[in-house]
Amino acid sequence: MAAPTRTTFTIGTRKSKLALLQTDLVQAALQKTHPDYEFKIFSKETAGDLNTTIALKDFTTKNLWTEELEELMIAGQVDFIVHSLKDVPTILPSSCILGPTMPREDSRDVLVVKQGLPYKSLAEIPAGSVVGTSSIRRTAQLARKYPHLKVQDIRGNIGTRLSKLDAEDSPYTCAILAAAGLLRLDLQDRITQYLDSKNSGMLYAVGQGALGIEIRKDDTLLHGMLDKIGDWDTTFAVLAERSLLRTLEGGCSAPLGVETEWVQSAEGSKKLRMRSVVVSVDGQKCAEAEVDGDVNSVESAEAFGITVAKALVADGAGEILEEIQRNKVVKEGVAS
């Protein structure tokens, strides 16, 4: 007798407002392509949600946001997990894979100015002002391009960060956040400036703005279903970005920025253009690469990521990353 057909699926997610909203997007898309199936949501607070004091870059475990949900999926309690792709480690447990990626939200970082202050761009923020961010990537790029600004940690969910920024006695003049989170939460009014390579030299995180749908590797039924809501342009772009990050082996704490776009080449073919930067935390050293690649399959996307990594290493990225790794080892040695 054939195995009974599964018609009910449980989606695992973190409990934050943004995570739940993103899960709703995936649920709605699947419900549309598979109207006869039922998609339930199981939400859970993860270690990453609960600990908001330790600086993110000092965590040694890299998958604070993903590990517990993965365990539930491997145990069969949930069928797939919806993540913010940028929080998903580049190496997954051997029994898990990412499914196709849905169209990406705006992938850029944005400037958010404290309520009541008049500044319209990062360039207008006065010297000595404090920028709120806890990301090593944003800190390093700010140190490089805006050395006259100071950076201070700002932690928590997006709503929490905005309240910390706006608090009357807050030290911050502005904060840098991902556009995607603000747009999804209907907080577009708070976006003062979209940041990119041209207007500010700020590149975004690998996978930013995209959703990562993680499934069990052997779940071919679900993989086939996700194919119907996936978008190849997004899937190939984020595969290439993740391959670049994996190759550099910096994990989620690498000060790596990317900017990926599809461009029409002179010969009329479509190419994936990737700008990338690795910056030392103090902003003193910087490696950059801009490469166009023929990307039209999972394999060519991953190969392209490796090509970009090589170009970055040729420009000095290896030394910068080794130095960060050395400092980490020293820090952990002192702490233990």
Ligand SMILES: NCc1[nH]cc(CCC(=O)O)c1CC(=O)O
């Ligand atoms: N680092 C936390 C995080 N993970 C995902 C998002 C939302 C944007 C996205 O999906 O990329 C954010 C907030 C931020 O960086 O401002």
